[in-house]
Amino acid sequence: MVNLIVDGKNISTTEGTMLLEAIRGAGISIPTLCAHEAVSRSGACRLCVVEIKKGNRTRIVTSCLYAAEEGLIVDTKSERVLNVRRLVMELLLARCPESEVLQKLSKELCVEPQARFIADSDKGKCVLCRSCVRVCEEVVGVSAIGLFSRGSHKTVGTPYNEKSDACIGCGACVYVCPTGHIEMFTTGDKRKIWGRTFKMKTCDTCGRYFAPVDQLKYISKKTGVPLKELAICMDCR
Amino acid sequence: MKENPDTQARRVQDDLRLNYGPNKKFITICAGTGCRAYGSLKVKDALEAELKKQNMNVEVLATGCFGFCEKGPMLVIHPDKYFYQQVKVEDVPEIVSKTLAKGEVIGRLLYRDPDTKKTLFREEDLPFYKKQLRVVFGRNGMIDPTRIDDYLAIDGYQALGKALSEMTPEGVISEVKKAGLRGRGGGGFHAAFKWEGARRAHGSPKYVIANGDEGDPGAYMDRSLMEGNPHSIIEGMIIGAYAVGAQDGYIYVRNEYPLAVTHLTMAIASAKEAGLLGKNILGTNFSFDIHITKGAGAFVCGESSALFASIEGRAGEPRAKYVHAVEKGLWDKPTALNNVETWANVPLIINRGADWYAAIGTEGSKGTKIFSLVGKINNTGLIEVPMGTTLYEIIYDMGGGIPNGRKFKAVQTGGPSGGCIPESLLDIPVDFDKLYEVGSMMGSGGMIVMDDRSCMVDVARYFLAFLQEESCGKCVPCREGVRRMNNILEDICAGKGREGDVELLEKIATGVADGSLCALGGSAPNPVLSTIKYFREEYEAHIKDHRCPAGVCKALITYSIIPEKCTGCGLCIKVCPTQATSGEKKKAHKINNDKCTRCGACIESCKFEAILVK
Ligand SMILES: Cc1cc2nc3c(=O)[nH]c(=O)nc-3n(C[C@H](O)[C@H](O)[C@H](O)COP(=O)(O)O)c2cc1C
Ligand code: SF4
Ligand code: SF4
Ligand code: SF4
Ligand code: FES
Ligand code: FES
Numbered sequence: 001m002v003n004l005i006v007d008g009k010n011i012s013t014t015e016g017t018m019l020l021e022a023i024r025g026a027g028i029s030i031p032t033l034c035a036h037e038a039v040s041r042s043g044a045c046r047l048c049v050v051e052i053k054k055g056n057r058t059r060i061v062t063s064c065l066y067a068a069e070e071g072l073i074v075d076t077k078s079e080r081v082l083n084v085r086r087l088v089m090e091l092l093l094a095r096c097p098e099s100e101v102l103q104k105l106s107k108e109l110c111v112e113p114q115a116r117f118i119a120d121s122d123k124g125k126c127v128l129c130r131s132c133v134r135v136c137e138e139v140v141g142v143s144a145i146g147l148f149s150r151g152s153h154k155t156v157g158t159p160y161n162e163k164s165d166a167c168i169g170c171g172a173c174v175y176v177c178p179t180g181h182i183e184m185f186t187t188g189d190k191r192k193i194w195g196r197t198f199k200m201k202t203c204d205t206c207g208r209y210f211a212p213v214d215q216l217k218y219i220s221k222k223t224g225v226p227l228k229e230l231a232i233c234m235d236c237r
Numbered sequence: 238m239k240e241n242p243d244t245q246a247r248r249v250q251d252d253l254r255l256n257y258g259p260n261k262k263f264i265t266i267c268a269g270t271g272c273r274a275y276g277s278l279k280v281k282d283a284l285e286a287e288l289k290k291q292n293m294n295v296e297v298l299a300t301g302c303f304g305f306c307e308k309g310p311m312l313v314i315h316p317d318k319y320f321y322q323q324v325k326v327e328d329v330p331e332i333v334s335k336t337l338a339k340g341e342v343i344g345r346l347l348y349r350d351p352d353t354k355k356t357l358f359r360e361e362d363l364p365f366y367k368k369q370l371r372v373v374f375g376r377n378g379m380i381d382p383t384r385i386d387d388y389l390a391i392d393g394y395q396a397l398g399k400a401l402s403e404m405t406p407e408g409v410i411s412e413v414k415k416a417g418l419r420g421r422g423g424g425g426f427h428a429a430f431k432w433e434g435a436r437r438a439h440g441s442p443k444y445v446i447a448n449g450d451e452g453d454p455g456a457y458m459d460r461s462l463m464e465g466n467p468h469s470i471i472e473g474m475i476i477g478a479y480a481v482g483a484q485d486g487y488i489y490v491r492n493e494y495p496l497a498v499t500h501l502t503m504a505i506a507s508a509k510e511a512g513l514l515g516k517n518i519l520g521t522n523f524s525f526d527i528h529i530t531k532g533a534g535a536f537v538c539g540e541s542s543a544l545f546a547s548i549e550g551r552a553g554e555p556r557a558k559y560v561h562a563v564e565k566g567l568w569d570k571p572t573a574l575n576n577v578e579t580w581a582n583v584p585l586i587i588n589r590g591a592d593w594y595a596a597i598g599t600e601g602s603k604g605t606k607i608f609s610l611v612g613k614i615n616n617t618g619l620i621e622v623p624m625g626t627t628l629y630e631i632i633y634d635m636g637g638g639i640p641n642g643r644k645f646k647a648v649q650t651g652g653p654s655g656g657c658i659p660e661s662l663l664d665i666p667v668d669f670d671k672l673y674e675v676g677s678m679m680g681s682g683g684m685i686v687m688d689d690r691s692c693m694v695d696v697a698r699y700f701l702a703f704l705q706e707e708s709c710g711k712c713v714p715c716r717e718g719v720r721r722m723n724n725i726l727e728d729i730c731a732g733k734g735r736e737g738d739v740e741l742l743e744k745i746a747t748g749v750a751d752g753s754l755c756a757l758g759g760s761a762p763n764p765v766l767s768t769i770k771y772f773r774e775e776y777e778a779h780i781k782d783h784r785c786p787a788g789v790c791k792a793l794i795t796y797s798i799i800p801e802k803c804t805g806c807g808l809c810i811k812v813c814p815t816q817a818t819s820g821e822k823k824k825a826h827k828i829n830n831d832k833c834t835r836c837g838a839c840i841e842s843c844k845f846e847a848i849l850v851k
Binding site: 066 | 537705707708709717719724735747751753
């Protein structure tokens, strides 16, 4: 166990726990956008910053990536922390003015849009948190999507924005996206995602369309379970 | 009896040493990238041909950069050490028949001090070189970097021999610690602490890496070292690897440096052949190998975690981790990453001792530093000075001051994300801590000098535009914040600045500095914050009075002709691309501001300083 002080409160947690979990465990809220539990952490959004004090030195760190240490003094609402958080929210609101998720979050954090920033119109709702890329690589295992270009030109998508042969249409990326940027339409026997249309498979038991054929084929290949056995939807299993 | 590695190294040297005795006649000619561009290789070929023709047996050594690149091609004739600059192929016959055959100097090839108008014979007499202390960089000019023998002849690999035979790894670390060597690539971290950390860290294999990415525009000291004295870097790395307990090393070289790659590759091969690198170095049981990786081209690839990612074959993006590279660096193994110049200092420390080294420099910054001097300065090039040399000495004594009698305004140190230092601080001693204190940094040692015709808002905008493009785009504060700061700066320069913009810039800057994932974003606000700190009134003039005091921001200036000064010569009419100037001969001319694009052509042409920019 390690003991630390967060906003004046004594907290203990198991060794190796990230500050984010330790702090939230103590009932103190920390906003996050890129720390999805299904994927590894990238430290991209910087919303979860806290100020830590070790000896005489204080530092701003992202709580989602900093492991709790014995004797650490953490301030989750210092002026510097709030300034970073406010800035991140203002920057993201200007990038994705349409995002309801960001609008709601900024209300909670009492951040108004910065009038001096001209809002973007070409970025959709993507905050570049990377969760979709990571889930596709780390959980699904096909790496159909990635990040391209640098700086403010950075985008997420399939290589060259072309239809990806690697994508199995599973929709995991949609599921982890915090802002609902990724468009997926499933109607009857078809699913459209990342510019590609997938054929859906009906459940052998109830006859309902439940998963793209490509996804079932991929799972079968990867796990060795015959396709036949996978042809039953979760509800009927 | 088995030869001790030190004696072995010394014996090789004695065999070789002096070929270049004190009275031996030979020529060193700079074949660095700069002088090559001026045709130094042609001069070298011509010299060799002419010597053959005149039946003279004088060796011509193609060396690395001498530092004074703008005067290239340049050569030194030994043993008299006559220094000839801006040498052309046509000069060659005369050099051979006069200087080499009879010892006569050729006046027009010597350097003339523009201040005293005196002709100077030797390199060390030039004001540019006089106050320098070129212990690391100066050796460039003594050797042909493609020949290991040359390096051995200047005591090369002697430090390695000493380290392997007389010192324990811990002893090497404590010597480097005592010397106080700090990293030359940016942060100024103590090298010995890094090595100690990597030595103690669990995990195997361990790595040492030389960072030769050098992404700062205008900086080329690392290139010059890699091209001009590759063995000094390699020797430093071998010693470092011995200290750290590393088996493998990498040199990460910027993709645009083909000559550096060639020379490093040759150096690695010949060091291996000589038993100085590879298995059982100098007969000991210490083995170490070095590989070269070519950089991916982005500025951010010089950042440590991005560099590791790049060597590992992944996208060169920084990684957010609060575990130090000495524990988990390349492939998550203990790694000591140092800048090329840092490594090149190591043999010197081992050879001459920590006490000698620590006697150079200031309290907190020891040794020398190589700087690249560019911008509005008379002598541009690379200089090496003891830490603690003042900015004034660098800019005026070595740099020869500001051209055309203009006034110094600021110097930007530390690369694109460094800060601008004003005239009032020219007396500060240049070292890691002092530069940081005044809102700038050492960075890799770039210095861009600006005169009174530079607009500091425009300067900040220029650097932010660079950084916006170079941000990897991973984290929000840097990707979005640098862009927004740049937008505001663009607005201010375009006359669209608003009340409150300066305060807003300060607020964004603080958030970007605090919140960014890596040091690119962490330091990106420096150009903005330092120019606001020292030149706030210039920002205010743009925003409140719609005026660019330096006369740079085109939207905020008008050109006019001072009637009293104009002689009506008509030159400005000839040069104006938009026919904005007009007037009768011998009568004062006029500028039509609706047509004028503020290109400045008329100013350049007017001999009477009759054109006013306001
Ligand atoms: C954006 C960025 C670019 C960098 N580029 C370089 C570089 O080109 N060369 C270099 O030696 N260090 C560079 N650094 C610093 C390195 O991260 C690292 O601190 C350094 O190589 C360590 O060596 P040193 O301690 O010997 O200076 C850069 C840092 C950042 C944040
Ligand atoms: S839908 Fe395609 S891109 Fe999205 S996670 Fe699944 S495989 Fe990857
Ligand atoms: S699409 Fe969604 S999940 Fe993917 S990077 Fe953008 S915001 Fe994150
Ligand atoms: S600070 Fe800039 S360069 Fe560094 S990780 Fe963030 S976006 Fe990339
Ligand atoms: S949640 Fe920690 S950086 Fe995004
Ligand atoms: S390249 Fe010749 S002096 Fe620099």
